[in-house]
Amino acid sequence: MSVVDPEMLNKLGEVAVKVGLRLQKGQDLVMTSSIEAAPLARAIAEHAYKQGAAAVITLFSDADMSLMRFQFGHDEIFDYAPDYIVDAMAKAFDNNAARLAIAGDDPMMLANEDPDKVGRANKAQSAAYTPVRERITRFNINWNIVAYPGKKWAELVFPDKKPKSAQKKLAKAVFAASRIDVDDPISAWNEHNTNLRTRADWLNENRFSSLHFSGPGTDLTVGLADQHLWMGGEAVSKNGVWCNPNIPTEEVFTTPHAHRVNGTVRSTKPLSHNGTLIEDIEVRFEQGRIVEARASKGQDVFIKLLDTDEGARRIGEVALVPHSSPISQTGLLFYNTLFDENAASHIALGQSYWKCFTDGDTVGGDEVAARGGNSSHIHVDWMIGSNKINVDGIKENGDRVPVMRKGEWA
């Protein structure tokens, strides 16, 4: 018997198609997957065709072959990334294809490779990927990301377990977080979406102009962008489909004001970034910009990250997640943002979401910037919430409303 239960993969495939993508009859689906995750990719393809998909196109990658480029590739190739696959994907999305990504590769895959080559390759890749990234961040089509509990990933999360039992444990955690370990996952997701919607609606009704986070090492005021919109759970893409882009998801989030963030904040969980663990981050913001930064581990990598571009020292997202969220309760560090950002309230350095505005369908780049929406080539989430953090909402007139107490909704 395979280590990862095929029955559960079938359930996850069904949820990815019916809840994550809400795939429409006649839509194409463009999927990316590792070869290791093929059993999940097949389950997704089966449910996609049952829903009436026209064509399911899957781009498979192989970790060993990806590594070969770094081990055997000539030095001059690392500033190059091919654009033709990206162009084909962009064309597919312009023709209303849906997009699905399967996460779960080894988070440390490139940890032992030459950082200069890795940096150059990431930069080239990120530039070449722009046509696809733009269509996703502008939410042109329904998209979804789900995770397959890969072997290397499991060994990192459970270093003390034997490989097979590590993968079994990770599979259990991934399936529970993805809410498919229940009798009827579809109705569990409907209920979850309703709960997230209620939180987002409450925050939107209050129209806070800023949030104040306080706790050990943290005294931070996060101004919110003008006409910001709180979102959480399902959302409607520009092609009119309501989808759940992230599985799992526990956050309600919005766009902060890039110039109205002040004070100090301390991270409450390590940040895993490109194979480096950055611990005990402490930063001070002045008028939205990080002016002081240190970390007990990985400080060089963190400073380098902050120096990526103009927008990298400002934040583009603030998100609220209760300490009692199921992912937080596992107590695990997943080394994967899809999971870790759903374990605690967080902020993200860099790019903001255009959809987090009251007129998110139509608002353009200059207008986003005028309202305080940040822009950058990076978007890196890190955790600032815990059971010791209080959050107040501050209204235009200075009134304070408790939002969270000791990490829970007030």
Ligand code: ZN
């Ligand atoms: Zn987030």
Ligand code: ZN
């Ligand atoms: Zn984020």
